[in-house]
Amino acid sequence: MTVRVQREVFDISQLIDSLQANDPGVGAVVNFVGYVRDINQGEAVTGLFLEHYPGMTERSLQTIIDDAKARWPLRGVKIVHRIGPLSISEPIVFVGVSSQHRQAAFEACAFIMDYLKTNAPFWKREEGASGTHWVDARDSDRSAVERWADTQPQAAMQRAPA
Template structure:
C-alpha cells in the first residue's frame, strides 16, 4: 500500500492486517485513523469535501514517507488518504508504521500525521448549517510539526 490517495472508502482493520501480513521482522505496528467529525470549531458539520492536486499530492506524501523512513529504523510506512465527498464518521486518513521496536513506530507515525496536516496539499471544505466554507490551517498543527524540525533555528 505505501502511498494511496483515493475516493473509495476503506476498512482500517483490513489495512492494518495488510501492513503486518506475516512479516516476522515486525515487532510493532502503530496506526492512526482519522474520521470525519460531526463538529468542528463549535459548528455542526453535515459533510466534508477534500480537494487535492493529483500528482503533486502523491509526491508530497512520498516525500513525507521517505523522510520518516530516513529518520527512524522502520520496516515500512504507509499513508492512505481519502479525497472527494466524505460523510460523517467515515475514515479520512490511515497511517501505519512498522518497525522492530515500538519507539520508532510511535514517533514516525506521529511525525507523518503532523507533516500531513501541514505539508500535504489537501484542502477541506465543510458543509454546515450556515453554508459551505474552506477550513483554515491551525496554529496548533503548525506548532506540532515544528517540533520535528532538525535544522538549526538560530542560523535562519
C-alpha cells in the first residue's frame, strides 16, 4: 500500500504494473487518473495550484486506504497526488487498486476517490482569465461519499463469482 504526495509527474504505466507485480492472486487492477482540465463550472481555467498539510495529508490518505481495505479484499492500493503549480492536461492524482475480483477493485477505487475528494486536506487554487480563486468542495462530491454509508461490500464479495 503506497501513499505519495509529490510535485513531480508520475509514471502511470509503472504504477499500474506495480499493482499486479507478478502476484498470481491479482485478478483485477482498476485505476483512476485525474487531470487538470481547461474549464470548471463554466469558467475557463489556465492553471491550478495545489497545497497540502505535510504529514496530515499522508495520514488522511492512509486512513482512506485502511477504510477501503476493511471493506474489500484488496491486494494492493496506490495513491499518488501532486502538489504545486500544474498546467492544463497534467495529471493531478492517481488512485489504483488490485484485487482478486473486478467488482471489489472497481468499488474500492471509486470509494477511495470519493473520500479523497472530500476528506483529504488538499487546497486547490484555480487560475483563469478573471484571476485566481480557491475551489470549494462540491455538493456532488459530498453526495458521492454518502452512497457508501450503508454498503457492506466485503460480505457480498465473499459470495461473488469472478
